[in-house]
Each structure stands twice: as C-alpha cells, then as structure tokens.
C-alpha cells in the first residue's frame with residue numbers, strides 16, 4: 215500500500231479461554247477463527263499502526279476480507295454470504311476487532327448493514343445485482359441512517375423522497391457514514407410523502423449525490439468516514455425496497471450489526487489483556503516481574519474475569535440468535551456490556567504498561583481510542599441502557 219510502512223514486529227497474540235468456551239464451539243467455528251487470526255497476523259498487524267497513525271483506510275483489504283469470508287458470514291452463500299451460523303459470524307468479528315475496531319467496522323458495515331438489508335428487503339433482481347459483488351469485495355457499500363440533527367433519534371430524520379413518475383427524488387443529508395467516501399453504493403433510509411421510513415439502494419455517481427469525507431477523527435482512524443449529501447437525486451423506483459416501512463427496517467439491520475459488535479469488542483479487550491499479561495510478566499521493577507505484585511494480579515484477575523463473563527454472554531446470545539430467538543434488548547445488553555468491559559480493560563492495560571503504554575509500540579491506546587467510537591455508534595452506551603430499562607420495566611424513557 216502506497217505510503218504505508220510494514221512493521222517488522224511479530225504479532226504474538228494468543229487467545230485466552232479461561233472457562234473452556236472453546237469446548238462449546240464446533241470444529242468449523244474454530245477453523246474460521248484460526249483462519250482469520252492467521253490472516254490478521256500476516257496481512258493486517260504489520261500495517262495497522264501506520265494506517266492508524268496516518269489515518270489511512272487499507273482499502274486493498276476489502277477483497278481479502280471477502281476471501282476470508284468476513285462479509286455476511288451467516289448470510290446464504292447464494293447471496294454472497296458465508297452460509298455459516300451466527301456464532302461463526304461473531305467469532306470472525308472478534309478476531310478482526312482483536313486487531314482493530316476499524317477493521318471490524320469494514321466487515322460489519324459491508325455484511326450486516328449493506329448486504330443484510332439488501333438480502334432481507336430487496337427484490338430478487340436487486341439481490342442478484344448487488345449481493346455477489348458486495349460479497350466478493352468488488353463493490354463497497356455504506357449505510358446511511360444518522361443525520362446531522364438526528365443521531366440517537368433516527369425516527370426524526372428529515373431526508374425524504376418525493377414521487378416523480380418512474381423515480382423518487384431524494385433530498386437530505388446523512389452524517390458519520392462509515393466507508394461513504396469510497397463506496398460504490400449506499401443503503402439509504404428516508405421518509406416518503408406519508409412520513410414513512412423507506413429503504414433504498416443509491417449508487418454513488420448518481421447526479422446530485424456526493425460523499426464528502428469527515429476529517430479530524432481521533433478514533434477509528436484506520437476506517438474512513440464521511441457524509442451522504444443528496445440534492446434532487448433521482449432514484450429509480452426499482453431501487454426502493456418494496457415492502458418494508460418504518461424504523462423497524464433500519465433497526466433490524468442494527469440488531470444484526472450490534473450483535474457482531476458484542477462479540478467484536480471482546481476481541482479488543484482480549485488484545486489489551488494479552489499485551490498487559492505479557493508485558494507485566496517481562497517487565498521487572500523492585501527486583502521482580504510486575505506480574506508478581508498483588509496490585510498487578512488484581513488488575514489481571516479482574517480483566518480475565520470480565521472477559522470470561524462477556525465470552526459466556528455472547529456465546530449464549532449466539533445460540534439464541536441461531537434459534538432466531540435473540541431479542542433486540544438482549545443484543546443491546548451484550549453490545550453495551552462488551553463495550554464497557556473492553557474500554558475499562560484498555561484503560562487498565564494502558565496504566566500497566568507505564569510510559570510505554572502511551573506509545574504505538576503497543577496496541578493499547580489505539581484500542582482505547584477506537585472503543586470510544588464503538589461505545590457511541592450503533593446506539594450509544596446510554597441508549598442501550600435505556601433499551602434494557604424499557605425492557606425490564608415496560609416503561610418507555612424515550613417518549
């Protein structure tokens with residue numbers, strides 16, 4: 215990749231499995247995980263720090279991500295997916311985020327927020343037009359829900375379509391859209407003349423449609439983010455999903471992606487724990503390894519305890535998802551929990567590396583900064599708490 219320097223450091227990451235969660239996985243799950251871990255070590259770990267520092271999205275990885283089956287692992291193979299189950303999908307997201315949340319974002323947007331809505335809501339013709347190319351990484355997609363004035367409350371969106379014969383005229387703007395400046399197409403959510411939310415595929419390059427990049431991010435720097443701006447964009451009617459109406463359309467896609475984040479953020483936690491364990495075993499102060507001091511052991515013990523609880527939570531969520539029984543509120547709880555423990559573990563790990571913890575010799579600060587985004591996107595930490603609150607009380611704090 216032009217301008218990106220390949221590090222000669224070896225990625226020493228080893229998985230951690232304190233409760234034998236591996237025994238709950240099938241051979242196919244483990245094979246998928248190991249293949250992604252090997253690919254990450256070979257192709258991404260050597261460049262990720264430099265990509266992050268230079269705020270460059272490694273776009274050449276889209277085709278490689280497709281080859282390792284990271285786009286829609288649980289979607290049918292006929293539609294460009296991997297034909298695997300929800301646990302395989304989760305494990306793949308975990309291995310990617312173990313390296314970098316931005317890498318996982320590349321896969322979750324493409325698979326869960328672009329391929330999934332097309333698979334679930336588009337006509338057969340649209341599916342065959344877009345899904346094979348998205349599944350192979352030939353096309354890059356993005357998902358436009360958030361607007362400058364409507365983030366946590368997407369139901370208030372003002373982006374709209376107006377009937378114009380054989381097409382709709384689309385106007386409005388979307389903000390904070392992962393991959394938009396490099397996308398070939400966008401799944402866009404907009405209100406029709408009755409005020410109902412509709413979904414559609416809009417190809418970039420359509421007159422009136424621009425995707426300016428957002429600069430200055432101090433988090434998720436290896437992922438590219440932009441806007442979607444629509445000025446009288448003509449969207450042929452066959453590009454609009456025929457049957458889905460209302461916020462449940464985009465929210466159902468978010469459930470799929472939030473599930474992946476629930477698994478993924480544990481990957482970032484595992485990498486921080488792995489680094490802290492290795493560092494404190496090697497680094498000596500006062501004549502013995504840091505890991506030999508009680509305060510260090512308390513930190514390590516608490517980290518692996520939280521990781522283990524989170525691993526068990528997402529495994530159970532995965533079995534529920536495989537049976538089609540995982541509720542949106544259960545997914546919210548897991549997304550929130552994984553983000554929270556990962557961020558706390560990243561902060562502890564940073565302290566445990568002392569001064570070295572603030573350098574890019576170690577992945578900790580990068581994970582920590584990334585996790586601030588992960589805590590916010592796909593529904594903020596407090597929004598997920600309120601979803602749980604609503605589920606357990608039956609009282610809606612949003613209205």
Ligand code: TGC
Nearest residue numbers: 319359366369392460461462465466469542591592593612
């Ligand atoms: P509310 O009245 O509660 O619900 C409207 C309709 O939606 C249904 N529903 C769901 N359906 C499927 N899955 C879910 N998770 C669902 N949650 C709700 C609900 O049953 C209802 O259906 P119906 O038939 O009655 O119409 O809606 P509300 O307006 O009160 O909002 C509720 C709230 C706040 C929970 C929701 O809007 C929300 O989740 N806000 C957070 C917004 C958000 O998550 N945005 C994410 C943008 S995409 C992104 O961040 C991608 S990052 C990409 C990367 O990884 O890089």
Ligand code: FAD
Nearest residue numbers: 357358359360365366390391392590591592593594596597
């Ligand atoms: P706001 O909604 O303004 O929230 C600000 C604060 O207020 C938060 O702490 C929130 O929890 C709190 N708050 C809001 N409502 C309440 C309430 N009722 N009670 C208590 N507190 C409340 N969106 C997409 O559509 N597609 C993408 O691909 C995408 N990618 C993203 C990539 C990045 C790097 C980032 C940072 C964001 C991305 N997003 C994307 C947008 C993301 O989903 C939103 O940032 C998020 O939903 C929060 O919206 P907001 O930023 O407008 O914050």
